[in-house]
Amino acid sequence: MACRRCSRVWPMGQARCDRCGSKLVSRDTRSLQKVWAWWIAGVIAYIPANIYPMLVTNTLVYRSENTIVGGAVEVAHHGAYGVAAIILIASVLIPVGKFLAIAFLAITAQRGTSVTPRARTHLFEIVEFIGRWSMIDVFVVAILSSLVQLSVVASIRPGPAALTFAISVICTMLSAQSFDSRLIWDAVSRQQPRKTP
């Protein structure tokens, strides 16, 4: 039985890793439950994040409320296609892709699939690495609303979507972290005994 934090190996039945102090479990049996719980919470929080405005802009002549997609479209109208692409990728493509990827991993860990475990491990690593980058939109809102405070000329305030979006990102990060990646490989060793070199 190996420690997932420091990779030290212990005999079966040891409860805690003596080297780093993390809890040892051969397989986290509740892993998938936790994954789904956080996943559902993340999806629920993601819905209002897209409906409500992320930014409320007040200028001398107009007041505008921007949702995530609306903001990206507006930036694209100004000709900054690169930035529009970053926003769309970071706050639409990545979260939706993450939801799908985690669901795929959790379902296939139970049911089995023809996709190789190595490919699925790669997918899991990508999900873990990329999840944090969705926070970029929350930070942009934070910077803008503290920076653009020019009394009557222009001011920007955060909208309610900023909060739900942040919650959604955190939930999906926790969902990915509670996934026990060893489950991907268990199905393999069940089907065929491990090869010796």
Add this chain to the structure above:
Amino acid sequence: MSPDQLEHTTPDAAAIKDLIGCPHCDALYVVRLPEHGGRAVCTHCHTVLIAPRKKAGKKMIALTLTVMILVIAAMFFPFIDINASGFGNSTSILDAASSFRSGYMVFLSVLVAAAILFVPLLRTILTLYVLVPVVRDRPPLPHARRAFRWSQELKPWAMAEIFAIGCAVALVKVQDLAHVGLGPAFWMFAALVVLVLINDNFLCTWSVWKSLELEED
């Protein structure tokens, strides 16, 4: 692609202390140290297991100290300034973090401040606490293991580099609204991001755990 791959083995073939279990797929290997600069990679799922570097400890301490100074300095200097029709405003990172002041948004403020300042800062402190005695060949300080475990667990929640990219996006968004300039803190933050990445690259967690274990025996 993967130099120094480790050999597969059965659990009872070697002393349990010399085994290493892949944290991703649970495959067991006998530890064989790769050369400095080399990497030991899991044949099963290609996770990097061991990657020792020459003088990694000293370099890491130097880098970590730099990161610490930069974080603290970047906190107080102005970050970005803005000008439009005679009205001006400059903002520091602390201002940005505390911009969600109204009502339930406070939660978001705490979150942003933690992600871009306090978690990175805490990680530098923990890393120094663990590494300094190890590098100086002294016994580790009390609770060094717990400190190192925490610093590893906090890793995904330190989001300084994401904040830096967020700045770039924010700049483009307001540049037609007003004139925007970058303050000294912005450049500190840019340097910080690069240093954090290099630092994490240097760190071979397995080597640190091993040395913590040896010191205590």
